[in-house]
Amino acid sequence: MKTETNLETGGVNMARRSFLRYAGAGAAAVAVLGASSCRKSDYYPPTDTSTLPHIDIGTGDIGILNYAYALEQLEAAFYLQVIATPYSGMSSIETSYLTDIRDHEVLHRDFFKAAIGSAAIxxxxxxxxxxxxxxRTSVLTAAKLLEDTGVTAYDGAGYLIQSADYLTIAGxxxxxEARHAALISNLLKAGSFADxxxxxxxxxxxxxxxAEVLAGANGFLKTKVYATNFNYPKV
Structure with missing residues (x-):
């Protein structure tokens, strides 16, 4: 089974004009923050990454948007694969749930790409x-990991967002994403939607x-995502 996926392939043809309109042309005018935007307690000196294959998310609000974009790319690719190659015994209701989640993740991915524009990774x-x-267990366990990671990532990086508009859309x-996480958890174990x-x-x-999120997410990526201006990798 093919497990290496280019995230631009296999897209879903969905109307997304109203969703993307929120981004508008504002992304190009986002104020760029320095590394000083990070709390001092979060500081870890970055390691030398010059010899490693990687993409850096950048700085400021653009960097945080690229961080979210990377995670949404990962989630979209995962669910595209899940629906393209359904696990054995996938029920009609599970197919419906997972297809809806796939469609949401593709919308999120495309939103960030449009919002960031030429500065996108x-x-x-x-x-x-x-x-x-x-x-089924392997797929749903991976889905839970990705969804839980996505929610904790947004919650952990929200304080860094300076634009009120971007903070609103992140919320x-x-x-x-939290709805997805609750549903996936409950599919794995009844009653675990808020465990x-x-x-x-x-x-x-x-x-x-x-740092915690990218350390995990990079396990599913060929070219690693770094955030050196937000002190990842750390030593």
């Missing part, structure tokens, strides 16, 4: 060789740093 190539796409996207692995004792979703 390139198309990423995935490596899903660790996932058995013919096995709307992470809300959808303690993601929700803390105060009823708040857990968050993760850019």
């Amino acid at each position: 390139g198309t990423l190539t995935t490596d899903f060789s660790s996932i058995n796409f013919s096995d 709307k996207i992470v809300s959808v 303690t692995d993601q929700i803390d004792q105060n009823g708040l979703n857990k968050s993760a740093t850019i």
Whole structure:
């Protein structure tokens, strides 16, 4: 089974004009922030990455948008593969759920590409060789990992966004990602839609740093995504 995927292929033909309109032409005018936007407690000196194949997300709001774009590319590619090669015994309701999630992730991916414009990172190539796409548990476990990671990523990087418009749209996207995460978790284990692995004792979703998220996401990518201006990789 082919598990290496170019994320621009196999797209879904969906009307997305109203969704993309939110981005408008504002992306080109986003204020660029320095590395000082990071909290001092988050600082880790970057390692030398010059000899490694990688893409860097950049700085400021554009960097955070590219960070989200990278994660949405990864999720879109995963669900495109899931629907293209359904696992054994996939029920009609599961097909419906996973197709809806695929469509949302493709919309999110395309939104960020349009919003960032010429400053967007390139198309990423995935490596899903660790996932058995013919096995339900393998697919849903990977889906849970990706969805939970996406939610914690948005929650962990939200404070870095300076544009009120982009902060608003990030909040709307992470809300959808959280719905995905809850559904996938419940498909794996009934009643686990808001389990303690993601929700803390105060009823708040857990968050993760850019370094933590990219360290995991890069396991599914051929060319790694770095955020040196946000101190990843770290030593």
